[in-house]
Amino acid sequence: MSDAPIRDSRPGANLSVPNAAALDKAADVEGRSLWQDAFRRLQANRAAMISAIVLIVMAFVCFVGPVLVPWSYEEIDWDILEATPPNFDTGHYLGTDSLGRDLLARILQGGQVSFLVGILATSVALVIGVTVGATAGFMGGRVDQVLMRFVDVMYAVPLMFFIIILMVVFGRNFYLMFLAIGFVEWLTMSRIVRGQTLTLKNKEFIEAARASGGSTASIIARHIIPNVLGVVIVYVTLTIPQVILLESFLSFLGLGVQPPMTSWGALIAEGAQEMEITPRTLILPAVCLSTTLFCFNFLGDGLRDALDPKDR
Amino acid sequence: MTSVLEIDKLTVSFSTPDGAVEAVTDVSLSVEAGECLGLVGESGSGKSQTFMAAMGLLADNATANGHIRLDSMDLLSASEKKLNTVRGERIAMIFQDPMTSLTPHMKIGRQLAEVLIEHQGVDKETGRRRSREMLDRVHIPEAERRLDMYPHELSGGLRQRVMIAMALMCEPEVIIADEPTTALDVTVQAQILDLLTEVKDDLGAAIVLITHDLGVVAGLADRVAVMYAGRIVEQGTVADIFAAPTHPYTQGLLACTPRLDVETEALVTIAGQPPNLQNLPSGCSFHPRCPHVFDRCKAERPSLENLSNGQAKACFRAAQEAAE
Amino acid sequence: MWAYFTRRLFIAIPTLWVVITVAFFLMRLAPGGPFDQEAPLPPEIMANLKAAYGLDQPLWWQYVNYLGNLLQGDFGPSFKYKDFSVTELIGQGFPVSIQNGAAALFIAVLIGIPLGAMAALRQNSGADHAAMTVAMTGIVIPNFVVGPLLALIFGIWLRDTMFALPVAGWNNGALPNRILPVICLALPFIAYIARITRASLIETLRTNYVRTARAKGLPFRMVVLRHAFKSAMIPVVTYLGPATVFLLTGSMVIETIFGLPGIGRYFVQGALNRDYTLVMGVTILAASLVIFLNLLVDMAYAWLDPKVRYE
Ligand SMILES: Nc1ncnc2c1ncn2[C@@H]1O[C@H](COP(=O)(O)OP(=O)(O)OP(=O)(O)O)[C@@H](O)[C@H]1O
Ligand SMILES: [Mg+2]
Numbered sequence: 010m011s012d013a014p015i016r017d018s019r020p021g022a023n024l025s026v027p028n029a030a031a032l033d034k035a036a037d038v039e040g041r042s043l044w045q046d047a048f049r050r051l052q053a054n055r056a057a058m059i060s061a062i063v064l065i066v067m068a069f070v071c072f073v074g075p076v077l078v079p080w081s082y083e084e085i086d087w088d089i090l091e092a093t094p095p096n097f098d099t100g101h102y103l104g105t106d107s108l109g110r111d112l113l114a115r116i117l118q119g120g121q122v123s124f125l126v127g128i129l130a131t132s133v134a135l136v137i138g139v140t141v142g143a144t145a146g147f148m149g150g151r152v153d154q155v156l157m158r159f160v161d162v163m164y165a166v167p168l169m170f171f172i173i174i175l176m177v178v179f180g181r182n183f184y185l186m187f188l189a190i191g192f193v194e195w196l197t198m199s200r201i202v203r204g205q206t207l208t209l210k211n212k213e214f215i216e217a218a219r220a221s222g223g224s225t226a227s228i229i230a231r232h233i234i235p236n237v238l239g240v241v242i243v244y245v246t247l248t249i250p251q252v253i254l255l256e257s258f259l260s261f262l263g264l265g266v267q268p269p270m271t272s273w274g275a276l277i278a279e280g281a282q283e284m285e286i287t288p289r290t291l292i293l294p295a296v297c298l299s300t301t302l303f304c305f306n307f308l309g310d311g312l313r314d315a316l317d318p319k320d321r
Numbered sequence: 322m323t324s325v326l327e328i329d330k331l332t333v334s335f336s337t338p339d340g341a342v343e344a345v346t347d348v349s350l351s352v353e354a355g356e357c358l359g360l361v362g363e364s365g366s367g368k369s370q371t372f373m374a375a376m377g378l379l380a381d382n383a384t385a386n387g388h389i390r391l392d393s394m395d396l397l398s399a400s401e402k403k404l405n406t407v408r409g410e411r412i413a414m415i416f417q418d419p420m421t422s423l424t425p426h427m428k429i430g431r432q433l434a435e436v437l438i439e440h441q442g443v444d445k446e447t448g449r450r451r452s453r454e455m456l457d458r459v460h461i462p463e464a465e466r467r468l469d470m471y472p473h474e475l476s477g478g479l480r481q482r483v484m485i486a487m488a489l490m491c492e493p494e495v496i497i498a499d500e501p502t503t504a505l506d507v508t509v510q511a512q513i514l515d516l517l518t519e520v521k522d523d524l525g526a527a528i529v530l531i532t533h534d535l536g537v538v539a540g541l542a543d544r545v546a547v548m549y550a551g552r553i554v555e556q557g558t559v560a561d562i563f564a565a566p567t568h569p570y571t572q573g574l575l576a577c578t579p580r581l582d583v584e585t586e587a588l589v590t591i592a593g594q595p596p597n598l599q600n601l602p603s604g605c606s607f608h609p610r611c612p613h614v615f616d617r618c619k620a621e622r623p624s625l626e627n628l629s630n631g632q633a634k635a636c637f638r639a640a641q642e643a644a645e
Numbered sequence: 646m647w648a649y650f651t652r653r654l655f656i657a658i659p660t661l662w663v664v665i666t667v668a669f670f671l672m673r674l675a676p677g678g679p680f681d682q683e684a685p686l687p688p689e690i691m692a693n694l695k696a697a698y699g700l701d702q703p704l705w706w707q708y709v710n711y712l713g714n715l716l717q718g719d720f721g722p723s724f725k726y727k728d729f730s731v732t733e734l735i736g737q738g739f740p741v742s743i744q745n746g747a748a749a750l751f752i753a754v755l756i757g758i759p760l761g762a763m764a765a766l767r768q769n770s771g772a773d774h775a776a777m778t779v780a781m782t783g784i785v786i787p788n789f790v791v792g793p794l795l796a797l798i799f800g801i802w803l804r805d806t807m808f809a810l811p812v813a814g815w816n817n818g819a820l821p822n823r824i825l826p827v828i829c830l831a832l833p834f835i836a837y838i839a840r841i842t843r844a845s846l847i848e849t850l851r852t853n854y855v856r857t858a859r860a861k862g863l864p865f866r867m868v869v870l871r872h873a874f875k876s877a878m879i880p881v882v883t884y885l886g887p888a889t890v891f892l893l894t895g896s897m898v899i900e901t902i903f904g905l906p907g908i909g910r911y912f913v914q915g916a917l918n919r920d921y922t923l924v925m926g927v928t929i930l931a932a933s934l935v936i937f938l939n940l941l942v943d944m945a946y947a948w949l950d951p952k953v954r955y956e
Contacts, residue, residue, distance in 0.1 A: 169893070170931055174924060250785070261789040263917055277790060303785050409862035471951040487857075
């Protein structure tokens with residue numbers, strides 16, 4: 010696989026090469042990997058690094074935590090049956106909701122849903138978006154026109170309504186939700202990938218591959234996709250929070266994850282009912298969701314700055 | 322002889338995330354009324370930034386030191402407000418890229434007239450009339466109709482004429498033309514140069530002509546300054562420099578310009594790469610590319626020294642020869 | 646200009662048709678009908694119901710019928726609100742939603758553009774960083790978190806103070822009832838518009854033509870307002886297209902939270918109750934709205950960028 014760095018074609022964009030020490034050997038400049046540079050810049054970005062750590066910790070806690078919590082998310086504590094404040098004797102470390110279910114266990118379960126949706130739906134969007142975008146960009150002509158026109162039309166449609174219709178029609182299925190969300194989020198991805206592909210298409214190394222008889226499919230797979238990777242990574246990091254948001258939105262309206270399973274959006278909706286007595290049931294899931302969204306956004310911005318030297 | 326614009330030990334550096342970049346170092350230049358000074362050098366040698374500093378148009382990350390005097394006024398230390406009283410009125414600049422240098426959503430007439438309205442307080446009618454006259458003067462056909470056009474409706478050559486007209490609106494004392502022909506095709510280039518010659522003869526203004534084409538300089542300029550890696554390496558009258566260039570870089574440039582009396586698209590090709598400003602070679606910046614390099618060039622930087630005939634050059638070899 | 650507009654219109658109409666068709670067949674594909682209830686209805690009653698709503702006809706006939714009725718502005722009967730037609734429900738709900746949406750958009754433009762412009766002109770200052778952090782917060786924290794929190798603060802914690810605001814109901818559009826929903830709807834827009842304005846103005850200020858304007862000796866204020874601002878507004882105007890979509894989904898949230906009788910709430914209720922005709926009606930309305938607003942955006946575009954006019 011070629012590990013050729015993405016070269017910026019803008020005039021002057023590569024002019025100021027970072028790190029004076031590395032410049033001592035001028036020959037080094039060309040061979041140095043974009044990825045090393047980017048990683049170093051990312052490490053220097055404190056907000057992005059903290060966000061990455063917070064996200065890893067949160068994901069870890071959400072998936073491992075339930076083992077350590079004495080209650081499960083669906084279990085009703087028949088001794089309580091109402092919202093109570095945190096109590097270490099009963100093992101409800103964050104208290105219970107109005108049905109006497111353990112709030113901590115439910116928040117952790119909601120987190121699992123969010124992270125799962127984030128990853129699965131984004132993967133769906135990624136696969137469709139990259140395939141469509143790379144195909145359109147590389148093939149050009151008719152194919153490009155038809156695909157991009159289709160994307161334009163999709164943009165002009167309020168897709169949220171269609172996700173909801175799908176949820177209504179197919180009965181609010183958990184996995185269908187991933188698919189439906191992924192089907193909506195690929196549009197922007199395809200445009201970005203197409204744009205990148207177009208600029209890469211005529212670069213020499215692609216020409217070389219074509220000249221040596223590579224098939225279209227293998228050129229896309231071996232040359233274009235690896236080179237588009239940087240932009241895609243940035244966009245994926247920014248798509249995950251959108252997807253998480255979408256799921257929470259649906260669950261908030263009662264159209265997403267169904268009881269007894271729960272998600273942060275559903276917990277916020279429940280909390281809103283109870284907020285007069287126990288504001289905690291609203292505030293805790295709200296804080297978890299907001300923190301996650303914040304961290305993904307900071308991380309995405311950080312990655313973009315790290316991979317795109319233009320805005321430094 | 323008094324110079325209208327005088328640049329004295331100008332240094333411009335940019336702070337970037339990867340450290341400071343010194344784009345202009347210790348540059349001193351002056352132009353007199355009615356004179357045309359040519360400034361030549363490779364791309365990135367700091368020609369534009371020198372005069373951006375004079376116009377107060379440096380980027381936010383720039384720091385400039387030294388003095389730039391327009392008569393008695395120091396442009397470098399002047400406030401934005403004070404600068405605005407002279408920019409467009411007494412000193413005007415024609416920019417490198419006519420395609421993007423006009424505001425796309427404003428009609429040509431309005432863009433021209435606003436200079437007069439701002440500086441001379443004329444009314445809209447007068448502004449429009451004089452804009453049309455100016456378009457006539459720079460030989461734009463159907464001037465009246467062009468006033469109501471948007472920039473994208475004009476060709477590159479016409480847009481550059483509009484830029485020139487705009488610079489001339491207030492009949493400034495100093496006109497800086499930054500590569501006025503680079504973006505245009507060859508026939509149009511010649512027309513624009515003719516126009517500039519005309520302007521110089523009519524107006525008696527001091528003109529600074531920035532270019533990397535020595536052919537252009539030969540046709541228009543009285544004096545030349547040659548820049549390399551942010552410094553002036555040679556300076557003198559066109560006649561002297563073309564007859565007897567002494568800096569090896571100037572010699573190289575001249576060797577690449579086949580005919581001096583004909584405008585040609587000279588491709589400046591001197592062996593080696595232009596230097597990286599963040600990592601300049603030791604001693605003389607030009608030494609890695611210099612055919613006559615000797616030990617001293619690598620260790621020590623030659624300073625710009627005046628010769629008897631008013632020529633000046635920064636080169637040990639030249640200095641040696643002169644001393645002999 | 647007109648050619649440009651008509652061409653856009655020719656794209657808009659097929660798009661709307663596709664939306665209607667896809668929505669219609671998706672709805673009819675659904676397993677289980679709108680009359681499925683906990684306790685199944687006796688078959689005869691079921692058949693009567695289906696006949697009454699035309700569901701016993703062949704599918705293509707239902708489709709043609711539906712399209713025909715649509716052209717006359719008839720969205721059919723609501724399956725759940727038995728006494729109302731969908732047209733009536735929309736007629737009630739649409740003004741509520743549109744008023745809130747327009748108010749939110751208006752506030753967002755009024756606050757967001759100056760905020761973003763100020764941040765751009767003081768780039769990297771403390772004020773800039775503060776404004777952009779607030780904007781990021783506004784964008785990242787969703788409506789359905791902000792809404793209940795606002796309700797918690799103004800409806801419960803400040804209940805007995807002069808800042809108390811009603812947190813539920815429309816009350817025939819009384820001003821206090823509108824405040825929280827509109828704020829909640831406007832916050833993310835303010836944030837987006839501020840961010841877009843900032844980025845775009847910064848970019849415009851770096852263009853060559855702004856440099857030319859400065860070289861002319863114009864006062865900076867005039868450089869910004871006359872030469873930079875109009876071009877800088879292009880991305881903001883472009884954003885107003887997607888903003889309508891946001892507005893529509895936002896209305897689902899705030900109308901649910903604050904109990905407002907708008908189309909967003911009808912849509913959510915319809916979706917939860919499998920009220921097919923209602924859901925389709927609102928979807929079609931929303932799609933038309935989005936398409937119509939995109940047309941408006943295109944027009945504005947042509948005004949901002951003379952190049953577009955002559956294409
Ligand atoms: N804002 C900035 N930040 C960092 N470096 C800059 C900035 N502006 C200009 N430079 C650098 O200053 C150097 C001199 O630029 P300048 O525009 O004066 O070159 P020039 O001689 O006019 O070249 P050209 O013939 O291409 O116009 C260049 O290397 C450029 O990269
Ligand atoms: Mg230049």
